Amino acid sequence: MRIHYGEKPYACKDCEIYVSYEKSGELFRCQLCSYSSNYKQNLKVHMKVHSDERPFPCESCGKSFKQKEHLRYHMRTHTGEKPFQCEKCRKRFKRKISVVRHPCKGFAFVYD
Numbered sequence: 001m002r003i004h005y006g007e008k009p010y011a012c013k014d015c016e017i018y019v020s021y022e023k024s025g026e027l028f029r030c031q032l033c034s035y036s037s038n039y040k041q042n043l044k045v046h047m048k049v050h051s052d053e054r055p056f057p058c059e060s061c062g063k064s065f066k067q068k069e070h071l072r073y074h075m076r077t078h079t080g081e082k083p084f085q086c087e088k089c090r091k092r093f094k095r096k097i098s099v100v101r102h103p104c105k106g107f108a109f110v111y112d
Helices: 040-050 066-079 096-101
Strands: 085-086 108-110
Touching: 040 066
Parallel strands: none
Antiparallel strands: 085 108
16 A cells, blocks of 8 residues: 555665665565565465455455456456457457457557
């Protein structure tokens, strides 16, 4: 939440610039697989992969998700929203990565 509110309580040890997250020189490693990250928060999010907890339910169909972002993508199934469009062929997609991977290999942009 610090990023959203502009809080920057941590000072970089090298350049003294203040940032919203703390980065240590150490790697934070998952004890259950080979995942590692420079950021403790990333490891915390990753640990949900190893859990059965799904705290983000869809209000339309009841399906639950481990990450809020995955629920957001899923909601587009119900709404039909396709905010990303190929610049070349104008085909629309629910996710930006789908534009990049489709045969046209067009550049994605958000359609308003």
